[in-house]
Amino acid sequence: MPLLYETARKGATINEAEIGMIVDKLKPQISGEVRMDKYNRLMYSTDASMYQMTPIGVVIPRTADDVEAAIRIAKEHGVPVMPRGGGTALAGQTTNHAIIIDFSKYMRNIVEVSPEERWAKVQPGIVNNHLSAAVRNHGLMYGPDPVTSARATIGGGIGNNSCGPHSVIYGKTLDHILEVDAILSDGSRVHFAPTTGSLLEDKMSENTLEGAIYRETRRLAWENSAEIEQRFPKILRRVMGYNLDDFMGEGPMNLTRAVVGSEGTLVAVT
Numbered sequence: 001m002p003l004l005y006e007t008a009r010k011g012a013t014i015n016e017a018e019i020g021m022i023v024d025k026l027k028p029q030i031s032g033e034v035r036m037d038k039y040n041r042l043m044y045s046t047d048a049s050m051y052q053m054t055p056i057g058v059v060i061p062r063t064a065d066d067v068e069a070a071i072r073i074a075k076e077h078g079v080p081v082m083p084r085g086g087g088t089a090l091a092g093q094t095t096n097h098a099i100i101i102d103f104s105k106y107m108r109n110i111v112e113v114s115p116e117e118r119w120a121k122v123q124p125g126i127v128n129n130h131l132s133a134a135v136r137n138h139g140l141m142y143g144p145d146p147v148t149s150a151r152a153t154i155g156g157g158i159g160n161n162s163c164g165p166h167s168v169i170y171g172k173t174l175d176h177i178l179e180v181d182a183i184l185s186d187g188s189r190v191h192f193a194p195t196t197g198s199l200l201e202d203k204m205s206e207n208t209l210e211g212a213i214y215r216e217t218r219r220l221a222w223e224n225s226a227e228i229e230q231r232f233p234k235i236l237r238r239v240m241g242y243n244l245d246d247f248m249g250e251g252p253m254n255l256t257r258a259v260v261g262s263e264g265t266l267v268a269v270t
């Protein structure tokens with residue numbers, strides 16, 4: 001599998017003929033929108049940050065199938081994908097020479113709410129405040145409250161491990177995301193949740209990308225535990241690097257905790 005910087009280099013130098021080939025493959029497979037014209041590429045070349053990078057194009061998915069198709073086609077052409085929510089991140093996290101996957105237009109629904117158990121299953125493009133408004137009658141709200149909560153999405157918060165003025169009381173995104181459905185770089189689907197016992201052993205022994213991720217995450221955390229213990233900053237919210245400090249113990253593994261704060265570099269959350 002090509003490394004991220006190699007795909008970004010390909011994305012930066014891709015020619016119009018190959019973009020045309022990508023469009024021809026995407027259009028029959030995407031039930032949402034495929035926008036690869038110059039106008040849309042310029043529109044999506046920036047976000048709330050000062051950075052600008054012209055993307056290869058934009059896919060606006062209606063379903064996880066659309067996301068999977070976009071990732072598989074990007075892989076065939078050796079170019080990166082870049083998930084995007086509200087685009088309010090401040091460090092250029094949603095700008096790249098990539099196929100942008102914009103979750104904010106269609107994949108913004110609430111799937112299920114359990115007021116008794118205080119959880120909600122949502123699509124990643126839902127705006128934070130829309131979720132809070134929908135559960136207000138139950139006396140509930142979504143905890144992490146970045147200043148941009150009127151525009152920012154749950155998926156973007158997962159990318160950034162977002163927090164806000166009340167996070168000292170209510171916690172940051174890492175404290176609130178229980179499980180995720182996601183699509184890996186080879187287009188395979190995963191569900192990350194607390195995993196233990198024979199299920200964890202089965203996952204570890206799978207000859208798949210998912211299996212390799214379980215094995216490598218644990219190996220990295222265990223082999224470097226002294227360094228992680230000594231050098232990871234002990235602060236309330238951290239968003240640089242991956243949360244390897246969460247995988248040092250022998251208990252259940254929940255790879256959701258690696259996805260939070262990963263800035264769209266590991267998976268697309270669906």
Ligand SMILES: Cc1cc2nc3c(=O)[nH]c(=O)nc-3n(C[C@H](O)[C@H](O)[C@H](O)COP(=O)(O)OP(=O)(O)OC[C@H]3O[C@@H](n4cnc5c(N)ncnc54)[C@H](O)[C@@H]3O)c2cc1C
Pocket residue numbers: 047048082083084085086087088089090093094103124145146147148151152153154155156157158159160161162163164165262263264265267268269270
């Ligand atoms: C004025 C201002 C104030 C802000 N205040 C705060 C604050 O108080 N606290 C705070 O934490 N942040 C703050 N931010 C930063 C930002 O608004 C938040 O982090 C917000 O939660 C990002 O959400 P978004 O939907 O806009 O994400 P985006 O900017 O769209 O994306 C953020 C990251 O998440 C990834 N991502 C998006 N969707 C997915 C997905 N489906 N799967 C995988 N990865 C995905 C993207 O690739 C990117 O790396 C502020 C920004 C501005 C402009």
